[in-house]
Amino acid sequence: MLQKIESVKEAVINRTVLSPAELEQFRNEYLSKKGILNQLFEDFKAVPAEEKKSVGIALNELKTLLHEKFEALKLQFSQEQELSNKTDLTRPASPFNWGGRHPINVVRKEIIDIFSRLGYVVADGPEIEDDWHVFSALNFPEEHPARDMQDTFFINHRPDIILRTHTSSIQVRVMETMKPPIRVICPGRVFRNEAISARAHCIFHQIEGLYIDKNVSFADLKQNLLVFARELFGEKTQIRLRPSYFPFTEPSAEMDVSCSICGGKGCNVCKYTGWLEILGCGMVDPNVFKSVGIDPVIYSGFAFGMGIERIVMLKYQIKDLRHFFENDLRFLEQFQSQF
Numbered sequence: 162m163l164q165k166i167e168s169v170k171e172a173v174i175n176r177t178v179l180s181p182a183e184l185e186q187f188r189n190e191y192l193s194k195k196g197i198l199n200q201l202f203e204d205f206k207a208v209p210a211e212e213k214k215s216v217g218i219a220l221n222e223l224k225t226l227l228h229e230k231f232e233a234l235k236l237q238f239s240q241e242q243e244l245s246n247k248t249d250l251t252r253p254a255s256p257f258n259w260g261g262r263h264p265i266n267v268v269r270k271e272i273i274d275i276f277s278r279l280g281y282v283v284a285d286g287p288e289i290e291d292d293w294h295v296f297s298a299l300n301f302p303e304e305h306p307a308r309d310m311q312d313t314f315f316i317n318h319r320p321d322i323i324l325r326t327h328t329s330s331i332q333v334r335v336m337e338t339m340k341p342p343i344r345v346i347c348p349g350r351v352f353r354n355e356a357i358s359a360r361a362h363c364i365f366h367q368i369e370g371l372y373i374d375k376n377v378s379f380a381d382l383k384q385n386l387l388v389f390a391r392e393l394f395g396e397k398t399q400i401r402l403r404p405s406y407f408p409f410t411e412p413s414a415e416m417d418v419s420c421s422i423c424g425g426k427g428c429n430v431c432k433y434t435g436w437l438e439i440l441g442c443g444m445v446d447p448n449v450f451k452s453v454g455i456d457p458v459i460y461s462g463f464a465f466g467m468g469i470e471r472i473v474m475l476k477y478q479i480k481d482l483r484h485f486f487e488n489d490l491r492f493l494e495q496f497q498s499q500f
């Protein structure tokens with residue numbers, strides 16, 4: 162009996178099963194009611210008592226072997242079946258929709274790239290600021306009427322903790338921590354308590370620039386801004402500086418670029434002036450240097466700041482500022498970017 166079990170075992174081990182039909186045949190032969198395994202258990206009843214133990218062990222081993230082989234093959238065939246049902250390897254891959262960058266981010270990166278090529282590095286600062294970094298260090302004295310130029314959001318009714326109203330606060334943080342020469346470009350969100358309309362919003366984006374070294378002059382400022390304007394709006398672009406006032410610069414100016422829509426001839430975008438105002442700038446006021454511990458006798462510098470929304474609106478002729486914040490895909494999908 163032991164010998165018989167051994168030879169069945171060998172036959173099972175060597176048996177090849179290549180298809181579900183062959184597996185069914187295998188099951189019939191060995192595991193069905195009238196199959197070899199049941200037959201052997203029938204024969205087992207006649208085994209003399211003294212051999213029962215060893216034959217019993219061998220028979221159980223055979224039983225386990227048969228079941229394991231059957232289950233493994235069953236699993237293998239069902240997986241193969243599933244794959245062939247689901248996978249059509251000849252199908253073309255489904256197109257992957259990457260989406261696009263927000264136009265504010267596209268232009269923000271463009272501006273940063275231009276200034277990076279001129280040697281500026283990006284600097285950052287907090288959106289929740291203190292009065293010192295937003296106003297006092299920038300030469301806005303207490304009760305100075307210039308503070309009314311910007312409608313400030315206060316945190317928990319505290320007069321000293323505010324949402325920054327401009328990215329010029331980052332200038333202060335940079336000057337407090339870095340030693341000249343300094344060349345930074347500071348992008349960020351800013352907040353002003355204004356009613357939302359097509360031309361104003363309570364949240365928007367600015368980019369601030371700051372350049373400090375020995376012998377920095379207004380001519381350097383002009384040249385940096387001319388290069389920037391031509392890179393952003395095209396090489397035929399002209400710039401014009403008009404005298405202006407900011408507490409933190411002296412002298413101060415506002416910069417216009419020649420209208421990129423009509424080439425300066427006059428159209429409804431530039432209101433028939435041929436010029437578009439895009440930024441404020443000036444030479445860093447000596448009082449600002451004094452508040453951050455930089456010697457205004459040794460160093461001079463210039464700063465400039467611009468709203469990103471305004472530049473995007475001019476570049477793409479967008480008429481309503483609210484589009485930027487509404488996340489309407491019909492608007493956003495028009496801006497596909499490479500980066």
Ligand code: DAH
Nearest residue numbers: 327329441442443464465466
């Ligand atoms: N901070 C000004 C604003 O929000 C913009 C500005 C003007 C920044 C002149 C500057 C500057 O750095 O020099 O309106």
